[in-house]
Amino acid sequence: MLDWLFQVWPGLDASAALLSLSPPGWGGNLLRGAVNSLIIALGAFGLGCMIGTAGALGKLGGGPVTRDLLAVYTTVVRAVPELILILLLYYAGTDLLNQALGALGYRPVQISGLAAGIGVLGVVQGAYATEVLRGAIQAVPRGQIEAARAYGMSAVQVFRRVTVPAMLPLALPGLSNLWLIATKDTALLAIVGFSELTLETRQAASSTRAYFTFFLAAGALYLIMTLVSTRVFAWIEARYRRGQAGARA
Amino acid sequence: MRAVLQPHRLGLIGLALALAVWAAVSLRWDWIPRYAALGAEGLWRTAWLLVLSTLIGFALAVPLGLAQAAGPRVLALPARWFCTLIRGTPLLLQIWLIYYGLGSLFPQYPWIRHSDLWPILRQAWPYALLALSLSYAGYEGEVMRGAFKAVPHGQLEAARAYGLSRLAVFRRIWLPQALARVLPTLGGETVLQLKSTPLVATITVIEIYAVASRVRQDTFIIYEPLILLALVYLVFAGLIVLAFRWLERRFARGLG
Numbered sequence: 001m002l003d004w005l006f007q008v009w010p011g012l013d014a015s016a017a018l019l020s021l022s023p024p025g026w027g028g029n030l031l032r033g034a035v036n037s038l039i040i041a042l043g044a045f046g047l048g049c050m051i052g053t054a055g056a057l058g059k060l061g062g063g064p065v066t067r068d069l070l071a072v073y074t075t076v077v078r079a080v081p082e083l084i085l086i087l088l089l090y091y092a093g094t095d096l097l098n099q100a101l102g103a104l105g106y107r108p109v110q111i112s113g114l115a116a117g118i119g120v121l122g123v124v125q126g127a128y129a130t131e132v133l134r135g136a137i138q139a140v141p142r143g144q145i146e147a148a149r150a151y152g153m154s155a156v157q158v159f160r161r162v163t164v165p166a167m168l169p170l171a172l173p174g175l176s177n178l179w180l181i182a183t184k185d186t187a188l189l190a191i192v193g194f195s196e197l198t199l200e201t202r203q204a205a206s207s208t209r210a211y212f213t214f215f216l217a218a219g220a221l222y223l224i225m226t227l228v229s230t231r232v233f234a235w236i237e238a239r240y241r242r243g244q245a246g247a248r249a
Numbered sequence: 250m251r252a253v254l255q256p257h258r259l260g261l262i263g264l265a266l267a268l269a270v271w272a273a274v275s276l277r278w279d280w281i282p283r284y285a286a287l288g289a290e291g292l293w294r295t296a297w298l299l300v301l302s303t304l305i306g307f308a309l310a311v312p313l314g315l316a317q318a319a320g321p322r323v324l325a326l327p328a329r330w331f332c333t334l335i336r337g338t339p340l341l342l343q344i345w346l347i348y349y350g351l352g353s354l355f356p357q358y359p360w361i362r363h364s365d366l367w368p369i370l371r372q373a374w375p376y377a378l379l380a381l382s383l384s385y386a387g388y389e390g391e392v393m394r395g396a397f398k399a400v401p402h403g404q405l406e407a408a409r410a411y412g413l414s415r416l417a418v419f420r421r422i423w424l425p426q427a428l429a430r431v432l433p434t435l436g437g438e439t440v441l442q443l444k445s446t447p448l449v450a451t452i453t454v455i456e457i458y459a460v461a462s463r464v465r466q467d468t469f470i471i472y473e474p475l476i477l478l479a480l481v482y483l484v485f486a487g488l489i490v491l492a493f494r495w496l497e498r499r500f501a502r503g504l505g
Contacts, residue, residue: 064255064257064258065257065260065261068257068258068261069261076479076483078440079440079444079482079483079486079487080444080479080482080483080486081443081444081445081446081447081458081482082444083447083448083458084447084458084475084478084479084482085479087475088472088475088476088479091471091472091475092472180336180337184338184339184340185339186339187339187340187341187342188339188341188448190341191341191451198339198341198342198345201342201345202345205345205349206349209353211346211349211350211353212346212350212354215342215345215346215349215350216346218338218342219334219338219342219343219346222337222338222339222342223333223334223337223338226333226336226337226338227333227337
């Protein structure tokens with residue numbers, strides 16, 4: 001059925017053989033790398049959202065010291081390259097953990113690349129998420145929160161029932177951007193030797209010398225992730241915007 | 250000044266100073282004189298890579314944004330694809346594709362290998378500059394699209410009614426207004442571009458990050474070079490923010 005394509009594109013059969021999923025081809029490695037990338041991105045994004053929520057609440061309602069420390073955190077993380085933060089947090093994190101374990105009398109452990117990757121990218125994402133969520137929470141009309149308080153809701157209830165549903169539509173565009181950044185930042189872990197998509201691609205490319213084939217294939221995989229996530233976020237946004245008067249994208 | 254002098258701020262500043270003194274005294278900095286010359290070279294390379302890629306990227310971003318905002322479909326669609334492609338894939342992958350891909354393609358053509366450009370094309374920096382410029386162009390093309398669209402249409406029509414040519418309308422009304430609106434965003438994006446420059450160290454361009462990595466490999470000192478590097482990037486980012494604040498004051502005058 002696709003014979004004509006092979007005829008107009010010389011070398012396509014060679015590329016297809018290189019990308020095939022069974023062992024002589026490298027497709028399986030690429031897909032495994034892509035799955036690893038996705039897992040890290042999901043973990044980092046989740047961790048980032050948690051840090052971001054805590055950070056936003058701290059920036060809005062915390063004491064002066066908390067606020068200053070959070071300002072330092074978001075400023076430093078947003079000005080220093082992720083690559084350097086990854087190296088710093090990776091070495092420092094492993095060191096501190098092992099020193100703490102040593103002080104408690106345990107033997108040192110080797111932190112898995114997966115956990116380190118999630119932790120480090122999560123801290124980076126947290127700084128950006130803090131700003132996104134802070135802006136969104138601030139944009140919730142004060143009257144709504146005051147009304148909820150007047151109904152006798154506790155602070156937790158107000159946050160869960162009023163603040164979060166009201167701020168989510170405002171935060172979603174920023175969060176969707178952050179998710180896209182998370183999927184692409186996983187590529188940085190290639191430099192510390194974690195076998196996610198970009199590193200698998202480079203290994204496949206340098207052992208077969210078919211650079212264009214593999215880098216373009218990996219690019220297509222990343223692009224698919226991006227385009228699918230854009231769709232998913234658009235759908236979520238449309239869902240959360242229902243019943244919001246006057247709130248448009 | 251009063252904001253700085255609140256009691257808790259003084260405490261935090263004291264704490265930061267104590268940390269700095271502790272770091273200066275008890276960490277190892279004896280490697281700095283040996284690597285000072287290399288470090289200066291690396292700083293210079295990071296700076297010109299950043300400035301050149303930003304300028305080239307922006308020069309490409311204006312037509313990309315214009316094509317998407319007002320161009321015919323033949324131009325608008327490719328421009329949109331380009332921006333989606335650049336924004337949808339990691340920069341590291343783009344750098345490696347350009348360096349290893351083009352780098353392995355070029356030597357196969359004798360006329361390229363025998364041309365006068367070959368001594369330049371054999372080095373890594375042209376590929377780094379190309380990848381960084383294309384990346385900036387892709388992100389800023391999207392930004393400029395929004396900026397061009399945000400300029401009120403009535404102004405352009407009024408300018409045309411005054412008898413200005415299309416080129417004059419673009420040069421004197423459309424572009425300045427779009428730029429003034431978009432400067433704060435561009436400032437943030439340029440800091441992001443700064444944060445992308447260390448990636449070119451992976452294709453053997455010796456900029457400041459690569460220098461720090463070499464210190465780490467040669468001396469097995471891990472934290473000190475990285476901390477100094479982080480400070481260097483903080484200063485760079487601060488300079489970018491200041492530069493854009495100056496630009497904003499200069500170009501956003503008279504815009505409500």
